[in-house]
Amino acid sequence: MLPVERLIRDTIGAEGPIPFSRFMEIALYSPDGGYYRNASPVGAAGDYFTSPTAHPLFGTLLAAQLCQMWEALGRPDSFTVLEPGAGSGVMARDILEAVKADFPDFARAMRYVALDYAPAKPADVPDSVQWVTSDGLPVRGIVGCVLANELLDAMPVTRFAVKGGVAREVYVTLDGDGFVEVLGEPTSDARIVLEYFASLLPDGYRGEVCTKAHEWAMEAVRRIERGFVLIIDYGGTARWLYAPKRNGGTLRCHYRHVVTGNPYVRVGQQDMTAHVDFTNVKEFGEGAYNLPVVRAVGYTTQRRFLRNLGADVYIEALARRSRPQPSYRSGEMPRQEYLANRMAMQSLLAPEGLGGFRVLGLGKGGAGRDLWGFTRHNRRLADLRREVDSLRVPMLTPSHVLLMEGKYPHLAEPQGWQSWSGEEAR
Numbered sequence: 001m002l003p004v005e006r007l008i009r010d011t012i013g014a015e016g017p018i019p020f021s022r023f024m025e026i027a028l029y030s031p032d033g034g035y036y037r038n039a040s041p042v043g044a045a046g047d048y049f050t051s052p053t054a055h056p057l058f059g060t061l062l063a064a065q066l067c068q069m070w071e072a073l074g075r076p077d078s079f080t081v082l083e084p085g086a087g088s089g090v091m092a093r094d095i096l097e098a099v100k101a102d103f104p105d106f107a108r109a110m111r112y113v114a115l116d117y118a119p120a121k122p123a124d125v126p127d128s129v130q131w132v133t134s135d136g137l138p139v140r141g142i143v144g145c146v147l148a149n150e151l152l153d154a155m156p157v158t159r160f161a162v163k164g165g166v167a168r169e170v171y172v173t174l175d176g177d178g179f180v181e182v183l184g185e186p187t188s189d190a191r192i193v194l195e196y197f198a199s200l201l202p203d204g205y206r207g208e209v210c211t212k213a214h215e216w217a218m219e220a221v222r223r224i225e226r227g228f229v230l231i232i233d234y235g236g237t238a239r240w241l242y243a244p245k246r247n248g249g250t251l252r253c254h255y256r257h258v259v260t261g262n263p264y265v266r267v268g269q270q271d272m273t274a275h276v277d278f279t280n281v282k283e284f285g286e287g288a289y290n291l292p293v294v295r296a297v298g299y300t301t302q303r304r305f306l307r308n309l310g311a312d313v314y315i316e317a318l319a320r321r322s323r324p325q326p327s328y329r330s331g332e333m334p335r336q337e338y339l340a341n342r343m344a345m346q347s348l349l350a351p352e353g354l355g356g357f358r359v360l361g362l363g364k365g366g367a368g369r370d371l372w373g374f375t376r377h378n379r380r381l382a383d384l385r386r387e388v389d390s391l392r393v394p395m396l397t398p399s400h401v402l403l404m405e406g407k408y409p410h411l412a413e414p415q416g417w418q419s420w421s422g423e424e425a426r
Helices: 003-015 020-029 057-072 090-102 104-109 191-198 211-223 278-286 302-308 311-321 335-347 379-386 403-409
Strands: 080-085 108-114 129-133 140-147 158-163 166-175 178-184 206-209 224-235 252-255 256-259 272-274 294-301 358-364
Touching: 003 020, 003 129, 003 166, 003 272, 020 158, 020 166, 057 090, 057 104, 057 140, 057 224, 057 311, 080 090, 080 178, 080 272, 090 104, 090 108, 090 129, 090 256, 104 108, 129 403, 140 211, 158 191, 166 191, 211 224, 211 278, 211 311, 211 358, 224 403, 278 358, 302 311, 302 358, 311 335, 311 379
Parallel strands: 080 108, 080 140, 108 129, 140 224
Antiparallel strands: 158 166, 158 206, 166 178, 224 358, 252 256, 252 272, 294 358
């Protein structure tokens, strides 16, 4: 038994049944062995992979969107990108490399601040990244963008069940050696929200709500003086999320790339997530000041967002560079190199996977609506199509998850395909 599970058991023994949200918070975030306090769970040897670890194209496309945000704000001398939950720092690194290569003027203005529980900056994160150990948003007066990728889905949720027209909160207690759920009166933090759900949902409905995500959206907006909040996560609108067919909720556990619905096993060793209610995140963000100073500037799927930023053009550029060309120092790009990068790029767009994530943009202080990621047939996309033959194409590095070798391990080479002479196809 891990120390974090012992802590939960001791807490229940001393206090009685605890709200599921507290169970989840201790299991994931306790300094005494919580899941996110352990070694990185992301990667082939971990429990899941994310868009930044799938391919550096994700960071390259975000770099273009951040540059347009900078231009929309009038090209200020300092533009802060604040990334909470930075983890391994791979997204920060990929964004910085792309900004330096593709947008030199913006590079001189951009200040990147990464927030995480980890006390030390990962070794391969550039020195220009300011690494801050924090579980909140300690920076104020931001002119720039708060960039949250797969952050809100891991916030502790309140689980509930509708019984006799009344919403009851799920608590966790012990029955012998195991954890069991019991229903009780809602805690003060969740009471108003659960009363609202009880009036809308059928008897017997079970689900979850994340009040912390709503509070985070309000806090993020308050931290900005002028700029944007960009949230990328899996979830949907309230109408979609709380449809009768989703009776049972969306809480899922991830352990070594296997998804289960049981949060009461492998406590401290498995991830727990739930879909984000983007309707309430939007409304709480817009209502942070009860003034028309904050507004949604876009909402779409990750697939559409990245395609609007030129993902398909980069995939085409990669294909063109896979053909024999004498300009390559070592000749044609190895076929395995090409296939690995193409598979990883396409994974970012897969509608049943990462491409099905949602992207929400909030703007404050006059920040405009016409962001490329939310606009089809935009100027950026047209420019990329004209430049496809000379486009800088980012390539997989050892910091990214090798999806192809994970799916087809027999294709792995002893030396690794990264030995090809070019780190980027140009």
